[in-house]
Amino acid sequence: MENEKGNISTTEQQILEAAKSVFLEKGMDGARMQEIADRAGINKALLHYYFRTKDKLFITIFRNLISNLFEQINLQLQNNDDIFDFVEKFVTNYIAMLEHNVYLPNFIMNEMNRNHENIVQIFESERVIQNVPKLEKIIKKSVEAGEIIPITAENLITDMIGLCVFPVVGKPVILNFLFRGDIAAHKKFMEGRKEHVINLIKNSLTPGKQIK
Amino acid sequence: MENEKGNISTTEQQILEAAKSVFLEKGMDGARMQEIADRAGINKALLHYYFRTKDKLFITIFRNLISNLFEQINLQLQNNDDIFDFVEKFVTNYIAMLEHNVYLPNFIMNEMNRNHENIVQIFESERVIQNVPKLEKIIKKSVEAGEIIPITAENLITDMIGLCVFPVVGKPVILNFLFRGDIAAHKKFMEGRKEHVINLIKNSLTPGKQIK
DNA sequence: GTCTATAGGAAGATAGAC
DNA sequence: GTCTATCTTCCTATAGAC
The missing domain is CATH 1.10.357 (Tetracycline Repressor; domain 2)
Structure with missing residues (x-):
């Protein structure tokens, strides 16, 4: 999977992009870890593995x-x-x-x-x-x-x-x-x-x- | 209990004022029914009795x-x-x-x-x-x-x-x-x-x- | 690193007594 | 109308296998 820079996007990068989009759209209170995981193409457990909370x-x-x-x-x-x-x-x-x-x-x-x-x-x-x-x-x-x-x-x-x-x-x-x-x-x-x-x-x- | 108009404030008015203050401060997603009930001086059940959701x-x-x-x-x-x-x-x-x-x-x-x-x-x-x-x-x-x-x-x-x-x-x-x-x-x-x-x-x- | 399964708890909503 | 107690759902976070 590649990102816009042509680099291989690591899981962390995918998470950051997913999180950015969800937080921007929904705000802190409205954002759901599940949705961030979904957009990043991973599951919640892995999400918490990278960013504990x-x-x-x-x-x-x-x-x-x-x-x-x-x-x-x-x-x-x-x-x-x-x-x-x-x-x-x-x-x-x-x-x-x-x-x-x-x-x-x-x-x-x-x-x-x-x-x-x-x-x-x-x-x-x-x-x-x-x-x-x-x-x-x-x-x-x-x-x-x-x-x-x-x-x-x-x-x-x-x-x-x-x-x-x-x-x-x-x-x-x-x-x-x-x-x-x-x-x-x-x-x-x-x-x-x-x-x-x-x-x-x-x-x-x-x-x-x-x-x- | 009196509100600023000098009228006896009904429970409904107290709820509306409490809800207004909580929603304004916290937003829809950040607001909690418990906090609204607290500020209105009632409990959650009564809050739902007046406004179902x-x-x-x-x-x-x-x-x-x-x-x-x-x-x-x-x-x-x-x-x-x-x-x-x-x-x-x-x-x-x-x-x-x-x-x-x-x-x-x-x-x-x-x-x-x-x-x-x-x-x-x-x-x-x-x-x-x-x-x-x-x-x-x-x-x-x-x-x-x-x-x-x-x-x-x-x-x-x-x-x-x-x-x-x-x-x-x-x-x-x-x-x-x-x-x-x-x-x-x-x-x-x-x-x-x-x-x-x-x-x-x-x-x-x-x-x-x-x-x- | 990545997953499945689940713990643990918070929050909205309801049941039922008074 | 108002309360206590409880249900149910949703969500964050973790445990533990691979």
Whole structure:
């Protein structure tokens, strides 16, 4: 049996992939060891042989997902000097990532809101958005150049992520309650979001307006 | 025993309140009938006497929460003619509501993402953001008056809600990974969000700028 | 490492007395 | 309506053979 890298996939890898998919879809509380074993093509006993408990398996998956996510975010936060260029790239890449990981944001936010004792451990070791100072420098430079109005890095990051993530996490809400189940209309809406968000952020940062 | 309205609270009311708090905190999968019974001050048997199954109890709670939420949102969407005034009021009221219901958005979005068969029923009957057309009229009028640049009502609603909701749903993520657990800094950040979001939206809508 | 079988317990739901 | 006691099912986890 081969995985996407062309390597022979070990049982452990199969378990990790199965567990990831089940946890992402069902959450910690809704996930069943039986289903993970099934998707991995093994039985429950073997599953417990590799990862003694459900908790340990969960924490492994959760750590991996968090690490990957923040690695990508940190990458986006460096290597930029033009703020408008940065916004465009960040939003573009973040939305692209979300399209390939639709379950991810709901999973992470939900599990972190239900504070399973498990998750607390993670905070100790991996507090991982390190590149905020780099963004602060870009902002400072752009403000001094008169290109944008002042904004904190934390607000800018929160704005961009919130505008991108909410339509994904809230998809069922938006589709059913805002578009009344009209899938075509919702699809069109989602296709236009990227451009909309980029323009929204850029517009909001552009100086030289008197509000009210 | 009295509830906040000063009425004698019946057993049923106590159950509903207990169930609401447990479901909001733990979610459908994490909630336990035993805990609901405990918080209601009764036992499991009586709980099942009132609501035969956990599913029925859940759907009752979920319906109520959804109805209340969208009732409020619909209220905000009517009775406004100035678009800037509308944005300010909507964001202000929405954030105030969130402060009193911190568990609500994560609960609703998470439960709707895990499509329990239960929830499907709700879509049939209550597709509830009816006042979109009213917002569209305000937007149209404001665009024609040259007060704002064009935007769809759906995008404006999604923007406002996303910018307000994400810091609440993603609080643990933001606090731990963006503010590195610094509660004071995070608190300050949250206190400034309302003004930030209002200005952000207003700025983004203001015309008379050439982007790039 | 991998399996079958089963222990052990938690949780939803019911029976039946009061 | 409300309780105690119990049933039944499901699920995590382990024992032990191969």
